[in-house]
Each structure stands twice: as structure tokens, then as C-alpha cells.
Amino acid sequence: xxxxxxxxxxxxxxxxxxxxxxxxxxxxxxxxxxxxxxxxxxxxxxxxxxxxxxxxxxxxxxxxxxxxxxxxxxxxxxxxxxxxxxxxxxxxxxxxxxxxxxxxxxxxxxxxxxxxxxxxxxxxxxxxxxxxxxxxxxxxxxxxxxxxxxxxxxxxxxxxxxxxxxxxxxxxxxxxxxxxxxxxxxxxxxxxxxxxxxxxxxxxxxxxxxxxxxxxxxxxxxxxxxxxxxxxxxxxxxxxxxxxxxxxxxxxxxxxxxxxxxxxxxxxxxxxxxxxxxxxxxxxxxxxxxxxxxxxxxxxxxxxxxxxxxxxxxxxxxxxxxxxxxxxxxxxxxxxxxxxxxxxxxxxxxxxxxxxxxxxxxxxxxxxxxxxxxxxxxxxxxxxxxxxxxxxxxxxxxxxxxxxxxxxxxxxxxxxxxxxxxxxxxxxxxxxxxxxxxxxxxxxxxxxxxxxxxxxxxxx
Numbered sequence: 001x002x003x004x005x006x007x008x009x010x011x012x013x014x015x016x017x018x019x020x021x022x023x024x025x026x027x028x029x030x031x032x033x034x035x036x037x038x039x040x041x042x043x044x045x046x047x048x049x050x051x052x053x054x055x056x057x058x059x060x061x062x063x064x065x066x067x068x069x070x071x072x073x074x075x076x077x078x079x080x081x082x083x084x085x086x087x088x089x090x091x092x093x094x095x096x097x098x099x100x101x102x103x104x105x106x107x108x109x110x111x112x113x114x115x116x117x118x119x120x121x122x123x124x125x126x127x128x129x130x131x132x133x134x135x136x137x138x139x140x141x142x143x144x145x146x147x148x149x150x151x152x153x154x155x156x157x158x159x160x161x162x163x164x165x166x167x168x169x170x171x172x173x174x175x176x177x178x179x180x181x182x183x184x185x186x187x188x189x190x191x192x193x194x195x196x197x198x199x200x201x202x203x204x205x206x207x208x209x210x211x212x213x214x215x216x217x218x219x220x221x222x223x224x225x226x227x228x229x230x231x232x233x234x235x236x237x238x239x240x241x242x243x244x245x246x247x248x249x250x251x252x253x254x255x256x257x258x259x260x261x262x263x264x265x266x267x268x269x270x271x272x273x274x275x276x277x278x279x280x281x282x283x284x285x286x287x288x289x290x291x292x293x294x295x296x297x298x299x300x301x302x303x304x305x306x307x308x309x310x311x312x313x314x315x316x317x318x319x320x321x322x323x324x325x326x327x328x329x330x331x332x333x334x335x336x337x338x339x340x341x342x343x344x345x346x347x348x349x350x351x352x353x354x355x356x357x358x359x360x361x362x363x364x365x366x367x368x369x370x371x372x373x374x375x376x377x378x379x380x381x382x383x384x385x386x387x388x389x390x391x392x393x394x395x396x397x398x399x400x401x402x403x404x405x406x407x408x409x410x411x412x413x414x415x416x417x418x419x420x421x422x423x424x425x426x427x428x429x430x431x432x433x434x435x436x437x438x439x440x441x442x443x444x445x446x447x448x449x450x451x452x453x454x455x456x457x458x459x460x
Contacts (some may be wrong), residue, residue, distance in 0.1 A: 006414065046441060104162060104172040105199075106342075108237065111179055113199045117235060120202035126242075127155065135215035140321050141170045145211060146243075153195070156239040157208070159230060160199075168226060174321070175237045177331050181320040182239070189269050190268025192241040192318045203232045205402075245290025246318035248378075253289075255388045257394035260311020261289055262375070262382060262403070268317055269451040271373045276326025276366050280333070280355060281319065282374035283348050284381055288316040306406055324363070332364045345441075351377050354411075358418045368450035369414050376407045402458055410447035411452075 093422040109115065131149030138144065139156055147153040161169040181227045216223040248261065265287060269279070279286070294312040324332040341356055343349035352375060360369045362460070379400060388394045 024220040028106045030418075035072055057288065071417075105235070108160075108176050108179075108201055110174050111176055114199055117199045117201035120200040120236060121415040122206045123198065123200055123238070124205040124207060127153070128207060131213050135208075135211040137222065139319070141168050141210065143208070143225065143228055146210060151244040152243050154243055156230075156241070158239070159228065160235040160237055162235065170237075174333070177333070178321050178323075179239070180236070180318060180327075180331055181277075181323055181325050182193060184325065185277065185317075185320070186271060188268065189270055190264055190315065190317055191272070192244055192316050194239065195242065196238075196240040198238040198240075198360060200238055201233060202235050203234070204228045204230055206457030230257060241318075242316075244272050245288075245314070246288065247285045248287040248315075249284040249287055253382075255393040255400075256311050256383075257289075257313045258382045259399050260313045261287065261315040262378060262400060264315040265378070266375060266403075266451055266455055268315075269375070270455045272452055273368050273371065273452050275323070276330070278316065278324040278366070278368060279320070279322075279374060280302040280324060280370055281322040282317065282371075282378065283351075286317065286319045287378070290314050290316075324366075326366065327400075329368075330364045334363045347377065347380065352452060354415070358414055360418065368452070369410070371451045372454060374410055375403070375454070376411055379404050379407065399458070403454065406448060406454060410449070416451075428443060 012169050051411055077153040127147060131147040131151075131153075134146050136144045136154060138164070139158075141158055145155045146159065147155065157325045158175055159169040160172050160175060162172065165171070182192070182194050183197075186194040192292070209227070212227060216227075253261065265282075266308040271279070291312060292314045321333070324330060324334045335352075335356070341349075343352075354373060358369055358373065359365060383400060383404065388397045446456060
């Protein structure tokens with residue numbers, strides 16, 4: 001059974017790319033041809049993979065300066081300031097049980113700083129000026145395009161439905177939530193940088209459809225979305241982001257690079273946990289990697305920072321459509337798509353089921369152990385290669401083994417003591433109840449409850 005579309009990224013689910021950790025093959029620099037940037041297919045059966053890219057900023061594009069005024073991130077605002085404002089807007093949309101069509105549209109327009117939607121064709125013409133357009137892949141109910149020139153920009157186009165759910169379109173409030181989380185994390189190291197957000201209206205521009213058709217002809221197995229030929233009054237959200245490189249799903253890494261990617265992601269999650277952030281969908285396709293100059297001066301730093309700075313790679317976390325962030329009330333996807341928990345044939349499906357058990361269906365609650373669970377999944381993929389032979393690579397390999405042991409025992413302990421869902425016979429209201437004998441499993445190492453604790457433990 002295919003995975004729900006809410007988690008489908010550029011390399012759409014339904015097949016699985018072979019992941020290889022090599023001893024000597026470094027990651028290529030991400031600045032190369034579009035054809036090379038799209039991971040070549042390796043059909044091995046089973047099921048998962050992909051990414052949506054992130055995109056180059058528009059700094060320096062004089063012709064767009066007025067268009068971007070007030071729409072991109074304000075440099076003086078702190079992440080929590082942006083979160084508070086965006087959360088208020090989302091709450092206002094949710095508070096009305098009979099939300100009318102204009103109220104939802106007005107709320108997302110306010111998020112982008114617009115009085116009315118831009119014309120889709122006109123904005124596309126402006127963005128494409130002087131740059132080569134191509135389709136990069138497919139995301140959740142949406143398309144991802146690359147604008148390549150002196151600045152590389154990835155544009156995610158999300159069709160929106162106004163009030164009644166429509167297949168292959170996203171709810172305005174869901175996209176607002178993703179925007180709010182993205183704006184908050186954009187200021188933090190290790191997360192994709194958001195350059196602009198827009199609401200547009202109109203028929204899909206011919207230039208984008210031509211790029212879509214070319215992608216389908218070149219990569220038919222990677223094209224699962226229907227051709228986006230919507231009506232003349234269709235609404236869309238456009239997310240413009242920095243280019244984060246290639247997705248982790250299909251690239252080869254040395255052990256030093258693999259350790260660098262892992263510990264950079266761990267450090268990013270640890271910092272974001274201070275805001276109550278849980279990704280809840282951190283598969284290999286939602287981690288982008290690009291080559292950067294190594295910093296050998298950091299080789300004597302604490303383990304996590306050593307591989308986070310001198311490994312010659314930069315990792316970027318993307319896609320917060322299923323994520324959770326502390327706010328009032330919390331911003332959280334409620335996982336009402338049961339197909340996420342019914343998939344077979346790939347360990348990623350097991351992660352969704354384990355997550356559901358760990359949070360006992362309390363999706364709005366804070367359970368940072370879910371971040372640890374996804375790090376366990378990433379480690380299982382990274383550690384699939386042969387053991388290294390040289391000392392430098394072996395040190396990196398051992399850093400991953402240390403994390404694997406601590407994470408595995410922590411997840412086992414949490415499975416044993418996870419909240420149990422029950423239904424009161426009187427009120428029929430759900431509540432949670434923890435086991436009275438916490439940690440009775442007595443693991444070899446004291447369990448960690450968050451990525452923050454994991455990073456602190458290995459740095460001792």
C-alpha cells in the first residue's frame with residue numbers, strides 16, 4: 001500500500017533507493033547540471049524516498065526588490081516573535097467553527113503580507129527572468145521547481161483548497177502551519193532558509209507546465225502527481241527557499257561525511273527542541289547534503305562539533321508538514337491519515353507506528369523522544385555499509401556506533417514506559433496513563449529522552 005501523500009517528497013514513495021556508505025567516495029559539490037542533481041533511479045522494490053529541495057535567495061535581484069518588500073523574513077525579528085504572530089493568525093482561522101472562505105484566505109494573505117493574491121503568471125515571469133527553469137521533483141500535493149542562474153532558487157508550488165477538501169490540494173490552515181514553523185526555524189542553523197512566501201491565483205503558467213512535461217518524459221517513474229492543470233481561479237502558496245543540495249536518500253558518503261551529516265542534524269534538532277520542535281517525518285529524503293570546505297582546525301573539538309564542522313559536508317533539514325512546535329495552542333499535524341500507519345515493506349512505516357505508540361495519539365503534546373526515534377532510523381540507513389579500514393574513518397564510524405547503542409536502548413525503554421491510551425467508561429474522554437514502574441528495564445546506559453540529552457551525553 002503506498003504511503004500517504006502527506007509524506008511524499010521529490011523521489012516519490014513506492015520504491016526504495018539503495019543507500020551506500022563508501023569508504024572513499026566523497027560527496028560531489030552540489031553545483032552541477034540539473035540532470036546530475038536529480039538522483040538516478042535505482043529500483044530495488046519496497047518503498048520510500050525523496051526530497052524537496054530548498055532554494056537560493058533572491059538577494060541582489062533589483063527588479064524584484066519591490067515585489068519582495070515586506071514578504072521575506074525580517075532580519076530583526078527573532079524566531080519566537082515570528083511564531084507568536086503566525087500562531088495568532090492560525091488560531092484566528094481555527095477559532096471560527098463556521099470559517100467562511102474569505103476568512104481563511106485573508107489569514108494566509110496576512111501571513112505573506114499581501115492584500116490580495118499575486119497573478120500566478122506575472123509572478124512566474126518575474127521570478128524566471130534571466131534564469132533556467134526546470135522541475136526538480138514532487139512534494140506533498142505539490143510541485144517543486146528549480147530556477148538556476150547566478151542564484152539557484154527552489155520554488156515549491158502548493159495548490160490550496162478554500163473550504164471543501166479536494167484531492168491533490170492542501171488545506172489553507174495546514175499550509176499556514178507549515179509556513180509558521182518554517183519561518184521560525186529559518187533563522188536556526190541546520191534548517192532550510194526561507195526567502196519568500198506568496199499567495200498567487202490563476203491558471204498554471206505555461207512555462208511551469210512545459211517544465212513539468214519535460215520531467216515526466218525524462219523520469220516517468222518519478223512522476224506520480226497528476227498534471228497540474230487547474231482552473232483559472234485556483235489559489236496556490238509559493239515557498240521560495242535556499243538550495244540545500246542533494247537529498248540523503250541516493251548519495252554515497254565516506255564515514256567521515258556520514259558522521260558529519262548525522263551530528264549536524266542532531267545538533268540542529270537539539271537546538272530546535274528548545275522551541276518544542278519535533279520533526280516527526282525525518283526520513284532520508286528530508287535531509288539535504290552539499291559539499292563545503294573542511295575545517296581541520298575543529299578536529300580536536302567535542303565529538304558532535306568536530307564532525308559537525310570539519311567533515312566537508314553541510315546537512316539541511318527540510319519539510320515540516322507533519323511537524324510539531326510549541327505555541328498557544330501548539331502547532332501540530334494531527335496524523336489523521338491512517339494510511340501512514342498501514343504501510344508495509346519498508347522500516348519507515350514502522351517509525352510512524354512507533355511514533356503513534358510513544359505519543360499515545362496525543363499529537364499536540366510534547367514528546368521529544370520522537371526526534372530520537374527518527375535519528376535511530378537515519379542511523380540504521382547510514383550504518384548499512386562496510387566497516388572502515390583507516391583510523392580517521394574508524395573514529396567517525398565509532399561515533400555513530402556510540403549514538404546507535406544509546407539511542408537503541410533509549411527507544412526500547414520508552415516503548416516499555418510509553419503512555420497508554422485509555423477511554424474512560426464514564427466520560428469516554430481520552431486520557432493518558434504512564435506505567436508506574438518507569439525504566440524498570442534497567443538499560444546498560446541511562447536512557448535519553450531527547451536529542452538534547454543525546455548530544456550532551458556523547459560530549460562528556
